[in-house]
Amino acid sequence: MVPKGVTVSIRKVFDDSAEGYDFDRRRLIPCYEDFYTIPLEIIPFHQDRELRVLxxxxxxxxxxxxxxxRYPRAQLVLxxxxxxxxxxxxxxxxxxxxGRxxxxxxDYCKQPLKGTYDLIVSALSIHHLADSDKEALFNRVCKILEPGGLFINADQVLGENAVAEKIYQHRWLQKVRESGISDEAxxxxxxxxxxDRMSPLSGQLAWLNRAGFTDVTVWYQYYNFVVYSGTKPLSKNNLAE
Structure with missing residues (x-):
């Protein structure tokens, strides 16, 4: 369960920064283009498909x-x-x-996720959850995916050790300052x-596997920015067809 007060605090922080959020994002994410393009490129479905996306x-x-x-017939829930x-x-x-x-x-961490989906995505959000809530979320996501459905997470992770985390933070700050971002931003x-409640990448991949995902793959990593995915297995009936 999210520690008391965290949800309200997160909501306020992001409400306060909403208007300038997109403008500043290119400066705050040194790998911005790859980070937002790669999740689109790894979606395996035909572009004419009527996807249900969460x-x-x-x-x-x-x-x-x-x-x-990319998917003009997709129905999306944000x-x-x-x-x-x-x-x-x-x-x-x-x-x-x-219309679509x-x-x-x-609060998707506390409230039920309704419906079923072919594709579930998240970007720069799940790292706000405690480890136990991340693992619980991965289990819930797997349950509401259709067989063969895909989960993609583009997020930030904690270094696997103190040395890695120190380098992650140092390089991020160096790149952000080079971008010309304002002191205020x-x-x-x-x-x-x-x-933030960031977790090491290795642990998150293990949680995906335990939740029942297959083909768990890290598609991209730039220091602490990562893109990974997992697929819900096809049912036995699907495999027999």
Whole structure:
């Protein structure tokens, strides 16, 4: 269970930074292009397919916008606990995509995930959960995926040891300062990290395997920024067909 007060605190932090969030993201993520492109490139489904997609901690809808553009028949559900973030996401999809996108204001860690999906994604959200909640979430995600469905997480991880974590932090700060980010934006970003509950990558991969995922794969890593996925196995009936 999330420690008392954490959910409210996270919501406030992201509501307060919502308007400038997308603008600053390119400067705060040194590997921005790869980080948001690779999740799209590893989706194995045909682009004409009517996908059902769930985006956990969707924020301003950046990742979902990329999916919507590649999959014009996809139906997307964007979940987030910060109202200001979802308001920006709603504006992002206010045009022709509005009819196939649903927005849900909720804490996906505490509230039930309804429906079934072909694709479940998350970007820069799950690292806010405690380890036990991450593992529990992976189990819940596997249950609501259709057989053959895919879970993709683009997130930040803790170094596997103190040496790695020190290098991760040093290189991130160096790259961010080189980007020309404002002192105000950097301070706000550091404030948001107080709500982080990052976990080593190896542990998260183990949780995916224990949850029943197959083909667990790390597709990308740039210091503490990673993209990984797991597939829900096909049922015995599917395999026999």
């Amino acid at each position: 985006d956990l901690g969707a924020g301003t809808g950046l990742l979902s916008a990329g999916i919507a553009a 979940v987030d606990l910060a109202p200001a973030m979802l308001q920006i996401a709603e504006r992002r999809f206010a045009g022709g995509d509005a 996108v649903t927005f849900q204001l909720m 950097l301070t706000a970003a550091r404030e948001r990290t107080r709500e």
